[in-house]
Amino acid sequence: MSDNQGPVWEIFLQKKAGQPFVHCGSLHAFDKEMALQNARDLYTRRNEGVSIWAVPSNAIVASSPEDIGPFFEPANDKVYRHPTFYQIPDAIGHM
Amino acid sequence: MEVNKFEDVFEGKLAKNEMVEPKDWMPDNYRKHLIRQISQHAHSEIVGMLPEGNWITRAPSLRSKVVLLAKVQDEGGHGLYLYTAAETLGISRDELLDNLHTGKAKYSSIFNYPTLTWADIGAVGWLVDGAAIMNQVMLQRTSYGPYARAMVRICKEESFHQRQGFEIMTRLAFGTEDQKAMAQDALNRWWYPTMMMFGPPDAESPNSENAMKWRIKRETNDQLRQRFVDQTVPQVQYLGLTVPDANLKWNEAKKGYDFSEPNWVEFKNVISGNGPCNKERLAARNKAHNDGAWVREAAQAFAKKRNEIYVAA
Numbered sequence: 379m380s381d382n383q384g385p386v387w388e389i390f391l392q393k394k395a396g397q398p399f400v401h402c403g404s405l406h407a408f409d410k411e412m413a414l415q416n417a418r419d420l421y422t423r424r425n426e427g428v429s430i431w432a433v434p435s436n437a438i439v440a441s442s443p444e445d446i447g448p449f450f451e452p453a454n455d456k457v458y459r460h461p462t463f464y465q466i467p468d469a470i471g472h473m
Numbered sequence: 474m475e476v477n478k479f480e481d482v483f484e485g486k487l488a489k490n491e492m493v494e495p496k497d498w499m500p501d502n503y504r505k506h507l508i509r510q511i512s513q514h515a516h517s518e519i520v521g522m523l524p525e526g527n528w529i530t531r532a533p534s535l536r537s538k539v540v541l542l543a544k545v546q547d548e549g550g551h552g553l554y555l556y557t558a559a560e561t562l563g564i565s566r567d568e569l570l571d572n573l574h575t576g577k578a579k580y581s582s583i584f585n586y587p588t589l590t591w592a593d594i595g596a597v598g599w600l601v602d603g604a605a606i607m608n609q610v611m612l613q614r615t616s617y618g619p620y621a622r623a624m625v626r627i628c629k630e631e632s633f634h635q636r637q638g639f640e641i642m643t644r645l646a647f648g649t650e651d652q653k654a655m656a657q658d659a660l661n662r663w664w665y666p667t668m669m670m671f672g673p674p675d676a677e678s679p680n681s682e683n684a685m686k687w688r689i690k691r692e693t694n695d696q697l698r699q700r701f702v703d704q705t706v707p708q709v710q711y712l713g714l715t716v717p718d719a720n721l722k723w724n725e726a727k728k729g730y731d732f733s734e735p736n737w738v739e740f741k742n743v744i745s746g747n748g749p750c751n752k753e754r755l756a757a758r759n760k761a762h763n764d765g766a767w768v769r770e771a772a773q774a775f776a777k778k779r780n781e782i783y784v785a786a
């Protein structure tokens with residue numbers, strides 16, 4: 379059976395100008411233009427966004443669940459990356 | 474990691490109410506169960522467009538026409554969200570569609586009943602979408618991430634579907650004698666098929682146990698059915714209509730209604746292809762798919778010509 383639905387695209391929506399793009403789902407389309415139009419029809423029927431990114435699914439590189447430990451743990455013991463690690467003299471107040 | 478380690482991680486996620494994501498290890502049977510359930514759900518959304526689409530050109534006013542059109546369009550969208558959720562489990566869209574078109578895959582038995590009058594469009598929105606919503610609200614917390622996220626989006630969109638159906642029922646039930654009779658007739662025909670939507674009684678439901686164990690479902694068929702009856706009876710009373718069940722009675726002890734079971738023999742018949750509209754529905758889907766073949770081919774050729782080819786992921 380031939381796959382004649384076109385490739386899969388991941389769709390990201392920006393809710394309002396200035397906000398980050400958030401993944402909302404995927405769809406099939408044959409080209410960029412169709413991907414955008416389908417995304418408009420499928421994911422923004424109720425003004426869910428003002429801007430759309432469509433990315434071919436196979437262009438996405440993802441970390442794998444088995445690597446959660448080795449990949450993200452190095453950040454755990456670096457408390458000095460957070461402002462709460464430092465003491466500011468009371469006399470200074472807010473910094 | 475060995476298989477049993479993977480299994481521990483999976484079980485651990487379920488125990489902590491965490492979601493399972495596409496790249497996570499999962500037992501084969503969990504994957505199979507999900508593919509079956511999500512694809513059935515997707516097919517139901519798509520086939521479900523047919524009984525309502527039947528009335529778009531005959532809607533009694535421009536307002537009711539745009540409303541019905543928007544609703545049916547939503548259902549098409551729901552089908553697409555669900556197909557892509559199923560595809561994250563490693564089945565292709567082509568295979569999913571093929572399973573529907575050949576009759577290998579099932580869809581909800583409810584869509585094999587005909588929509589004979591405009592009142593049926595009211596009854597479908599009110600009862601059928603009402604029952605679907607009850608099931609879908611539960612599924613927003615299902616254990617498979619892509620399915621749960623599709624459900625959140627779907628539930629947001631569903632909320633107007635039931636209201637527009639109830640509005641149609643209200644107009645008819647408070648209209649002329651003939652209109653009220655039409656509303657009652659639609660209720661009579663849709664009540665039991667709607668009850669069947671929750672699936673067979675728990676004692677006879679072959680897939681329920683796993684679905685509960687894996688937190689795919691969080692409530693049983695019978696629990697959802699009871700909740701549906703308890704929620705709907707006051708709405709029937711408001712409309713001044715009668716539930717077509719002589720055994721319907723408030724049970725103070727269980728704080729819920731006692732009611733008659735639908736005819737499960739009929740349910741099995743409809744599921745296995747012998748409902749009033751099974752053949753018509755499948756024929757319509759096959760025709761639509763085949764008639765659209767040239768569009769897919771043209772789109773592919775056009776993308777090729779512009780040298781914009783993305784390999785199917």
Ligand SMILES: [Fe+2]
Nearest residue numbers: 518547548551
């Ligand atoms: Fe739907």
Ligand SMILES: [Fe+2]
Nearest residue numbers: 548602631634
């Ligand atoms: Fe709906």
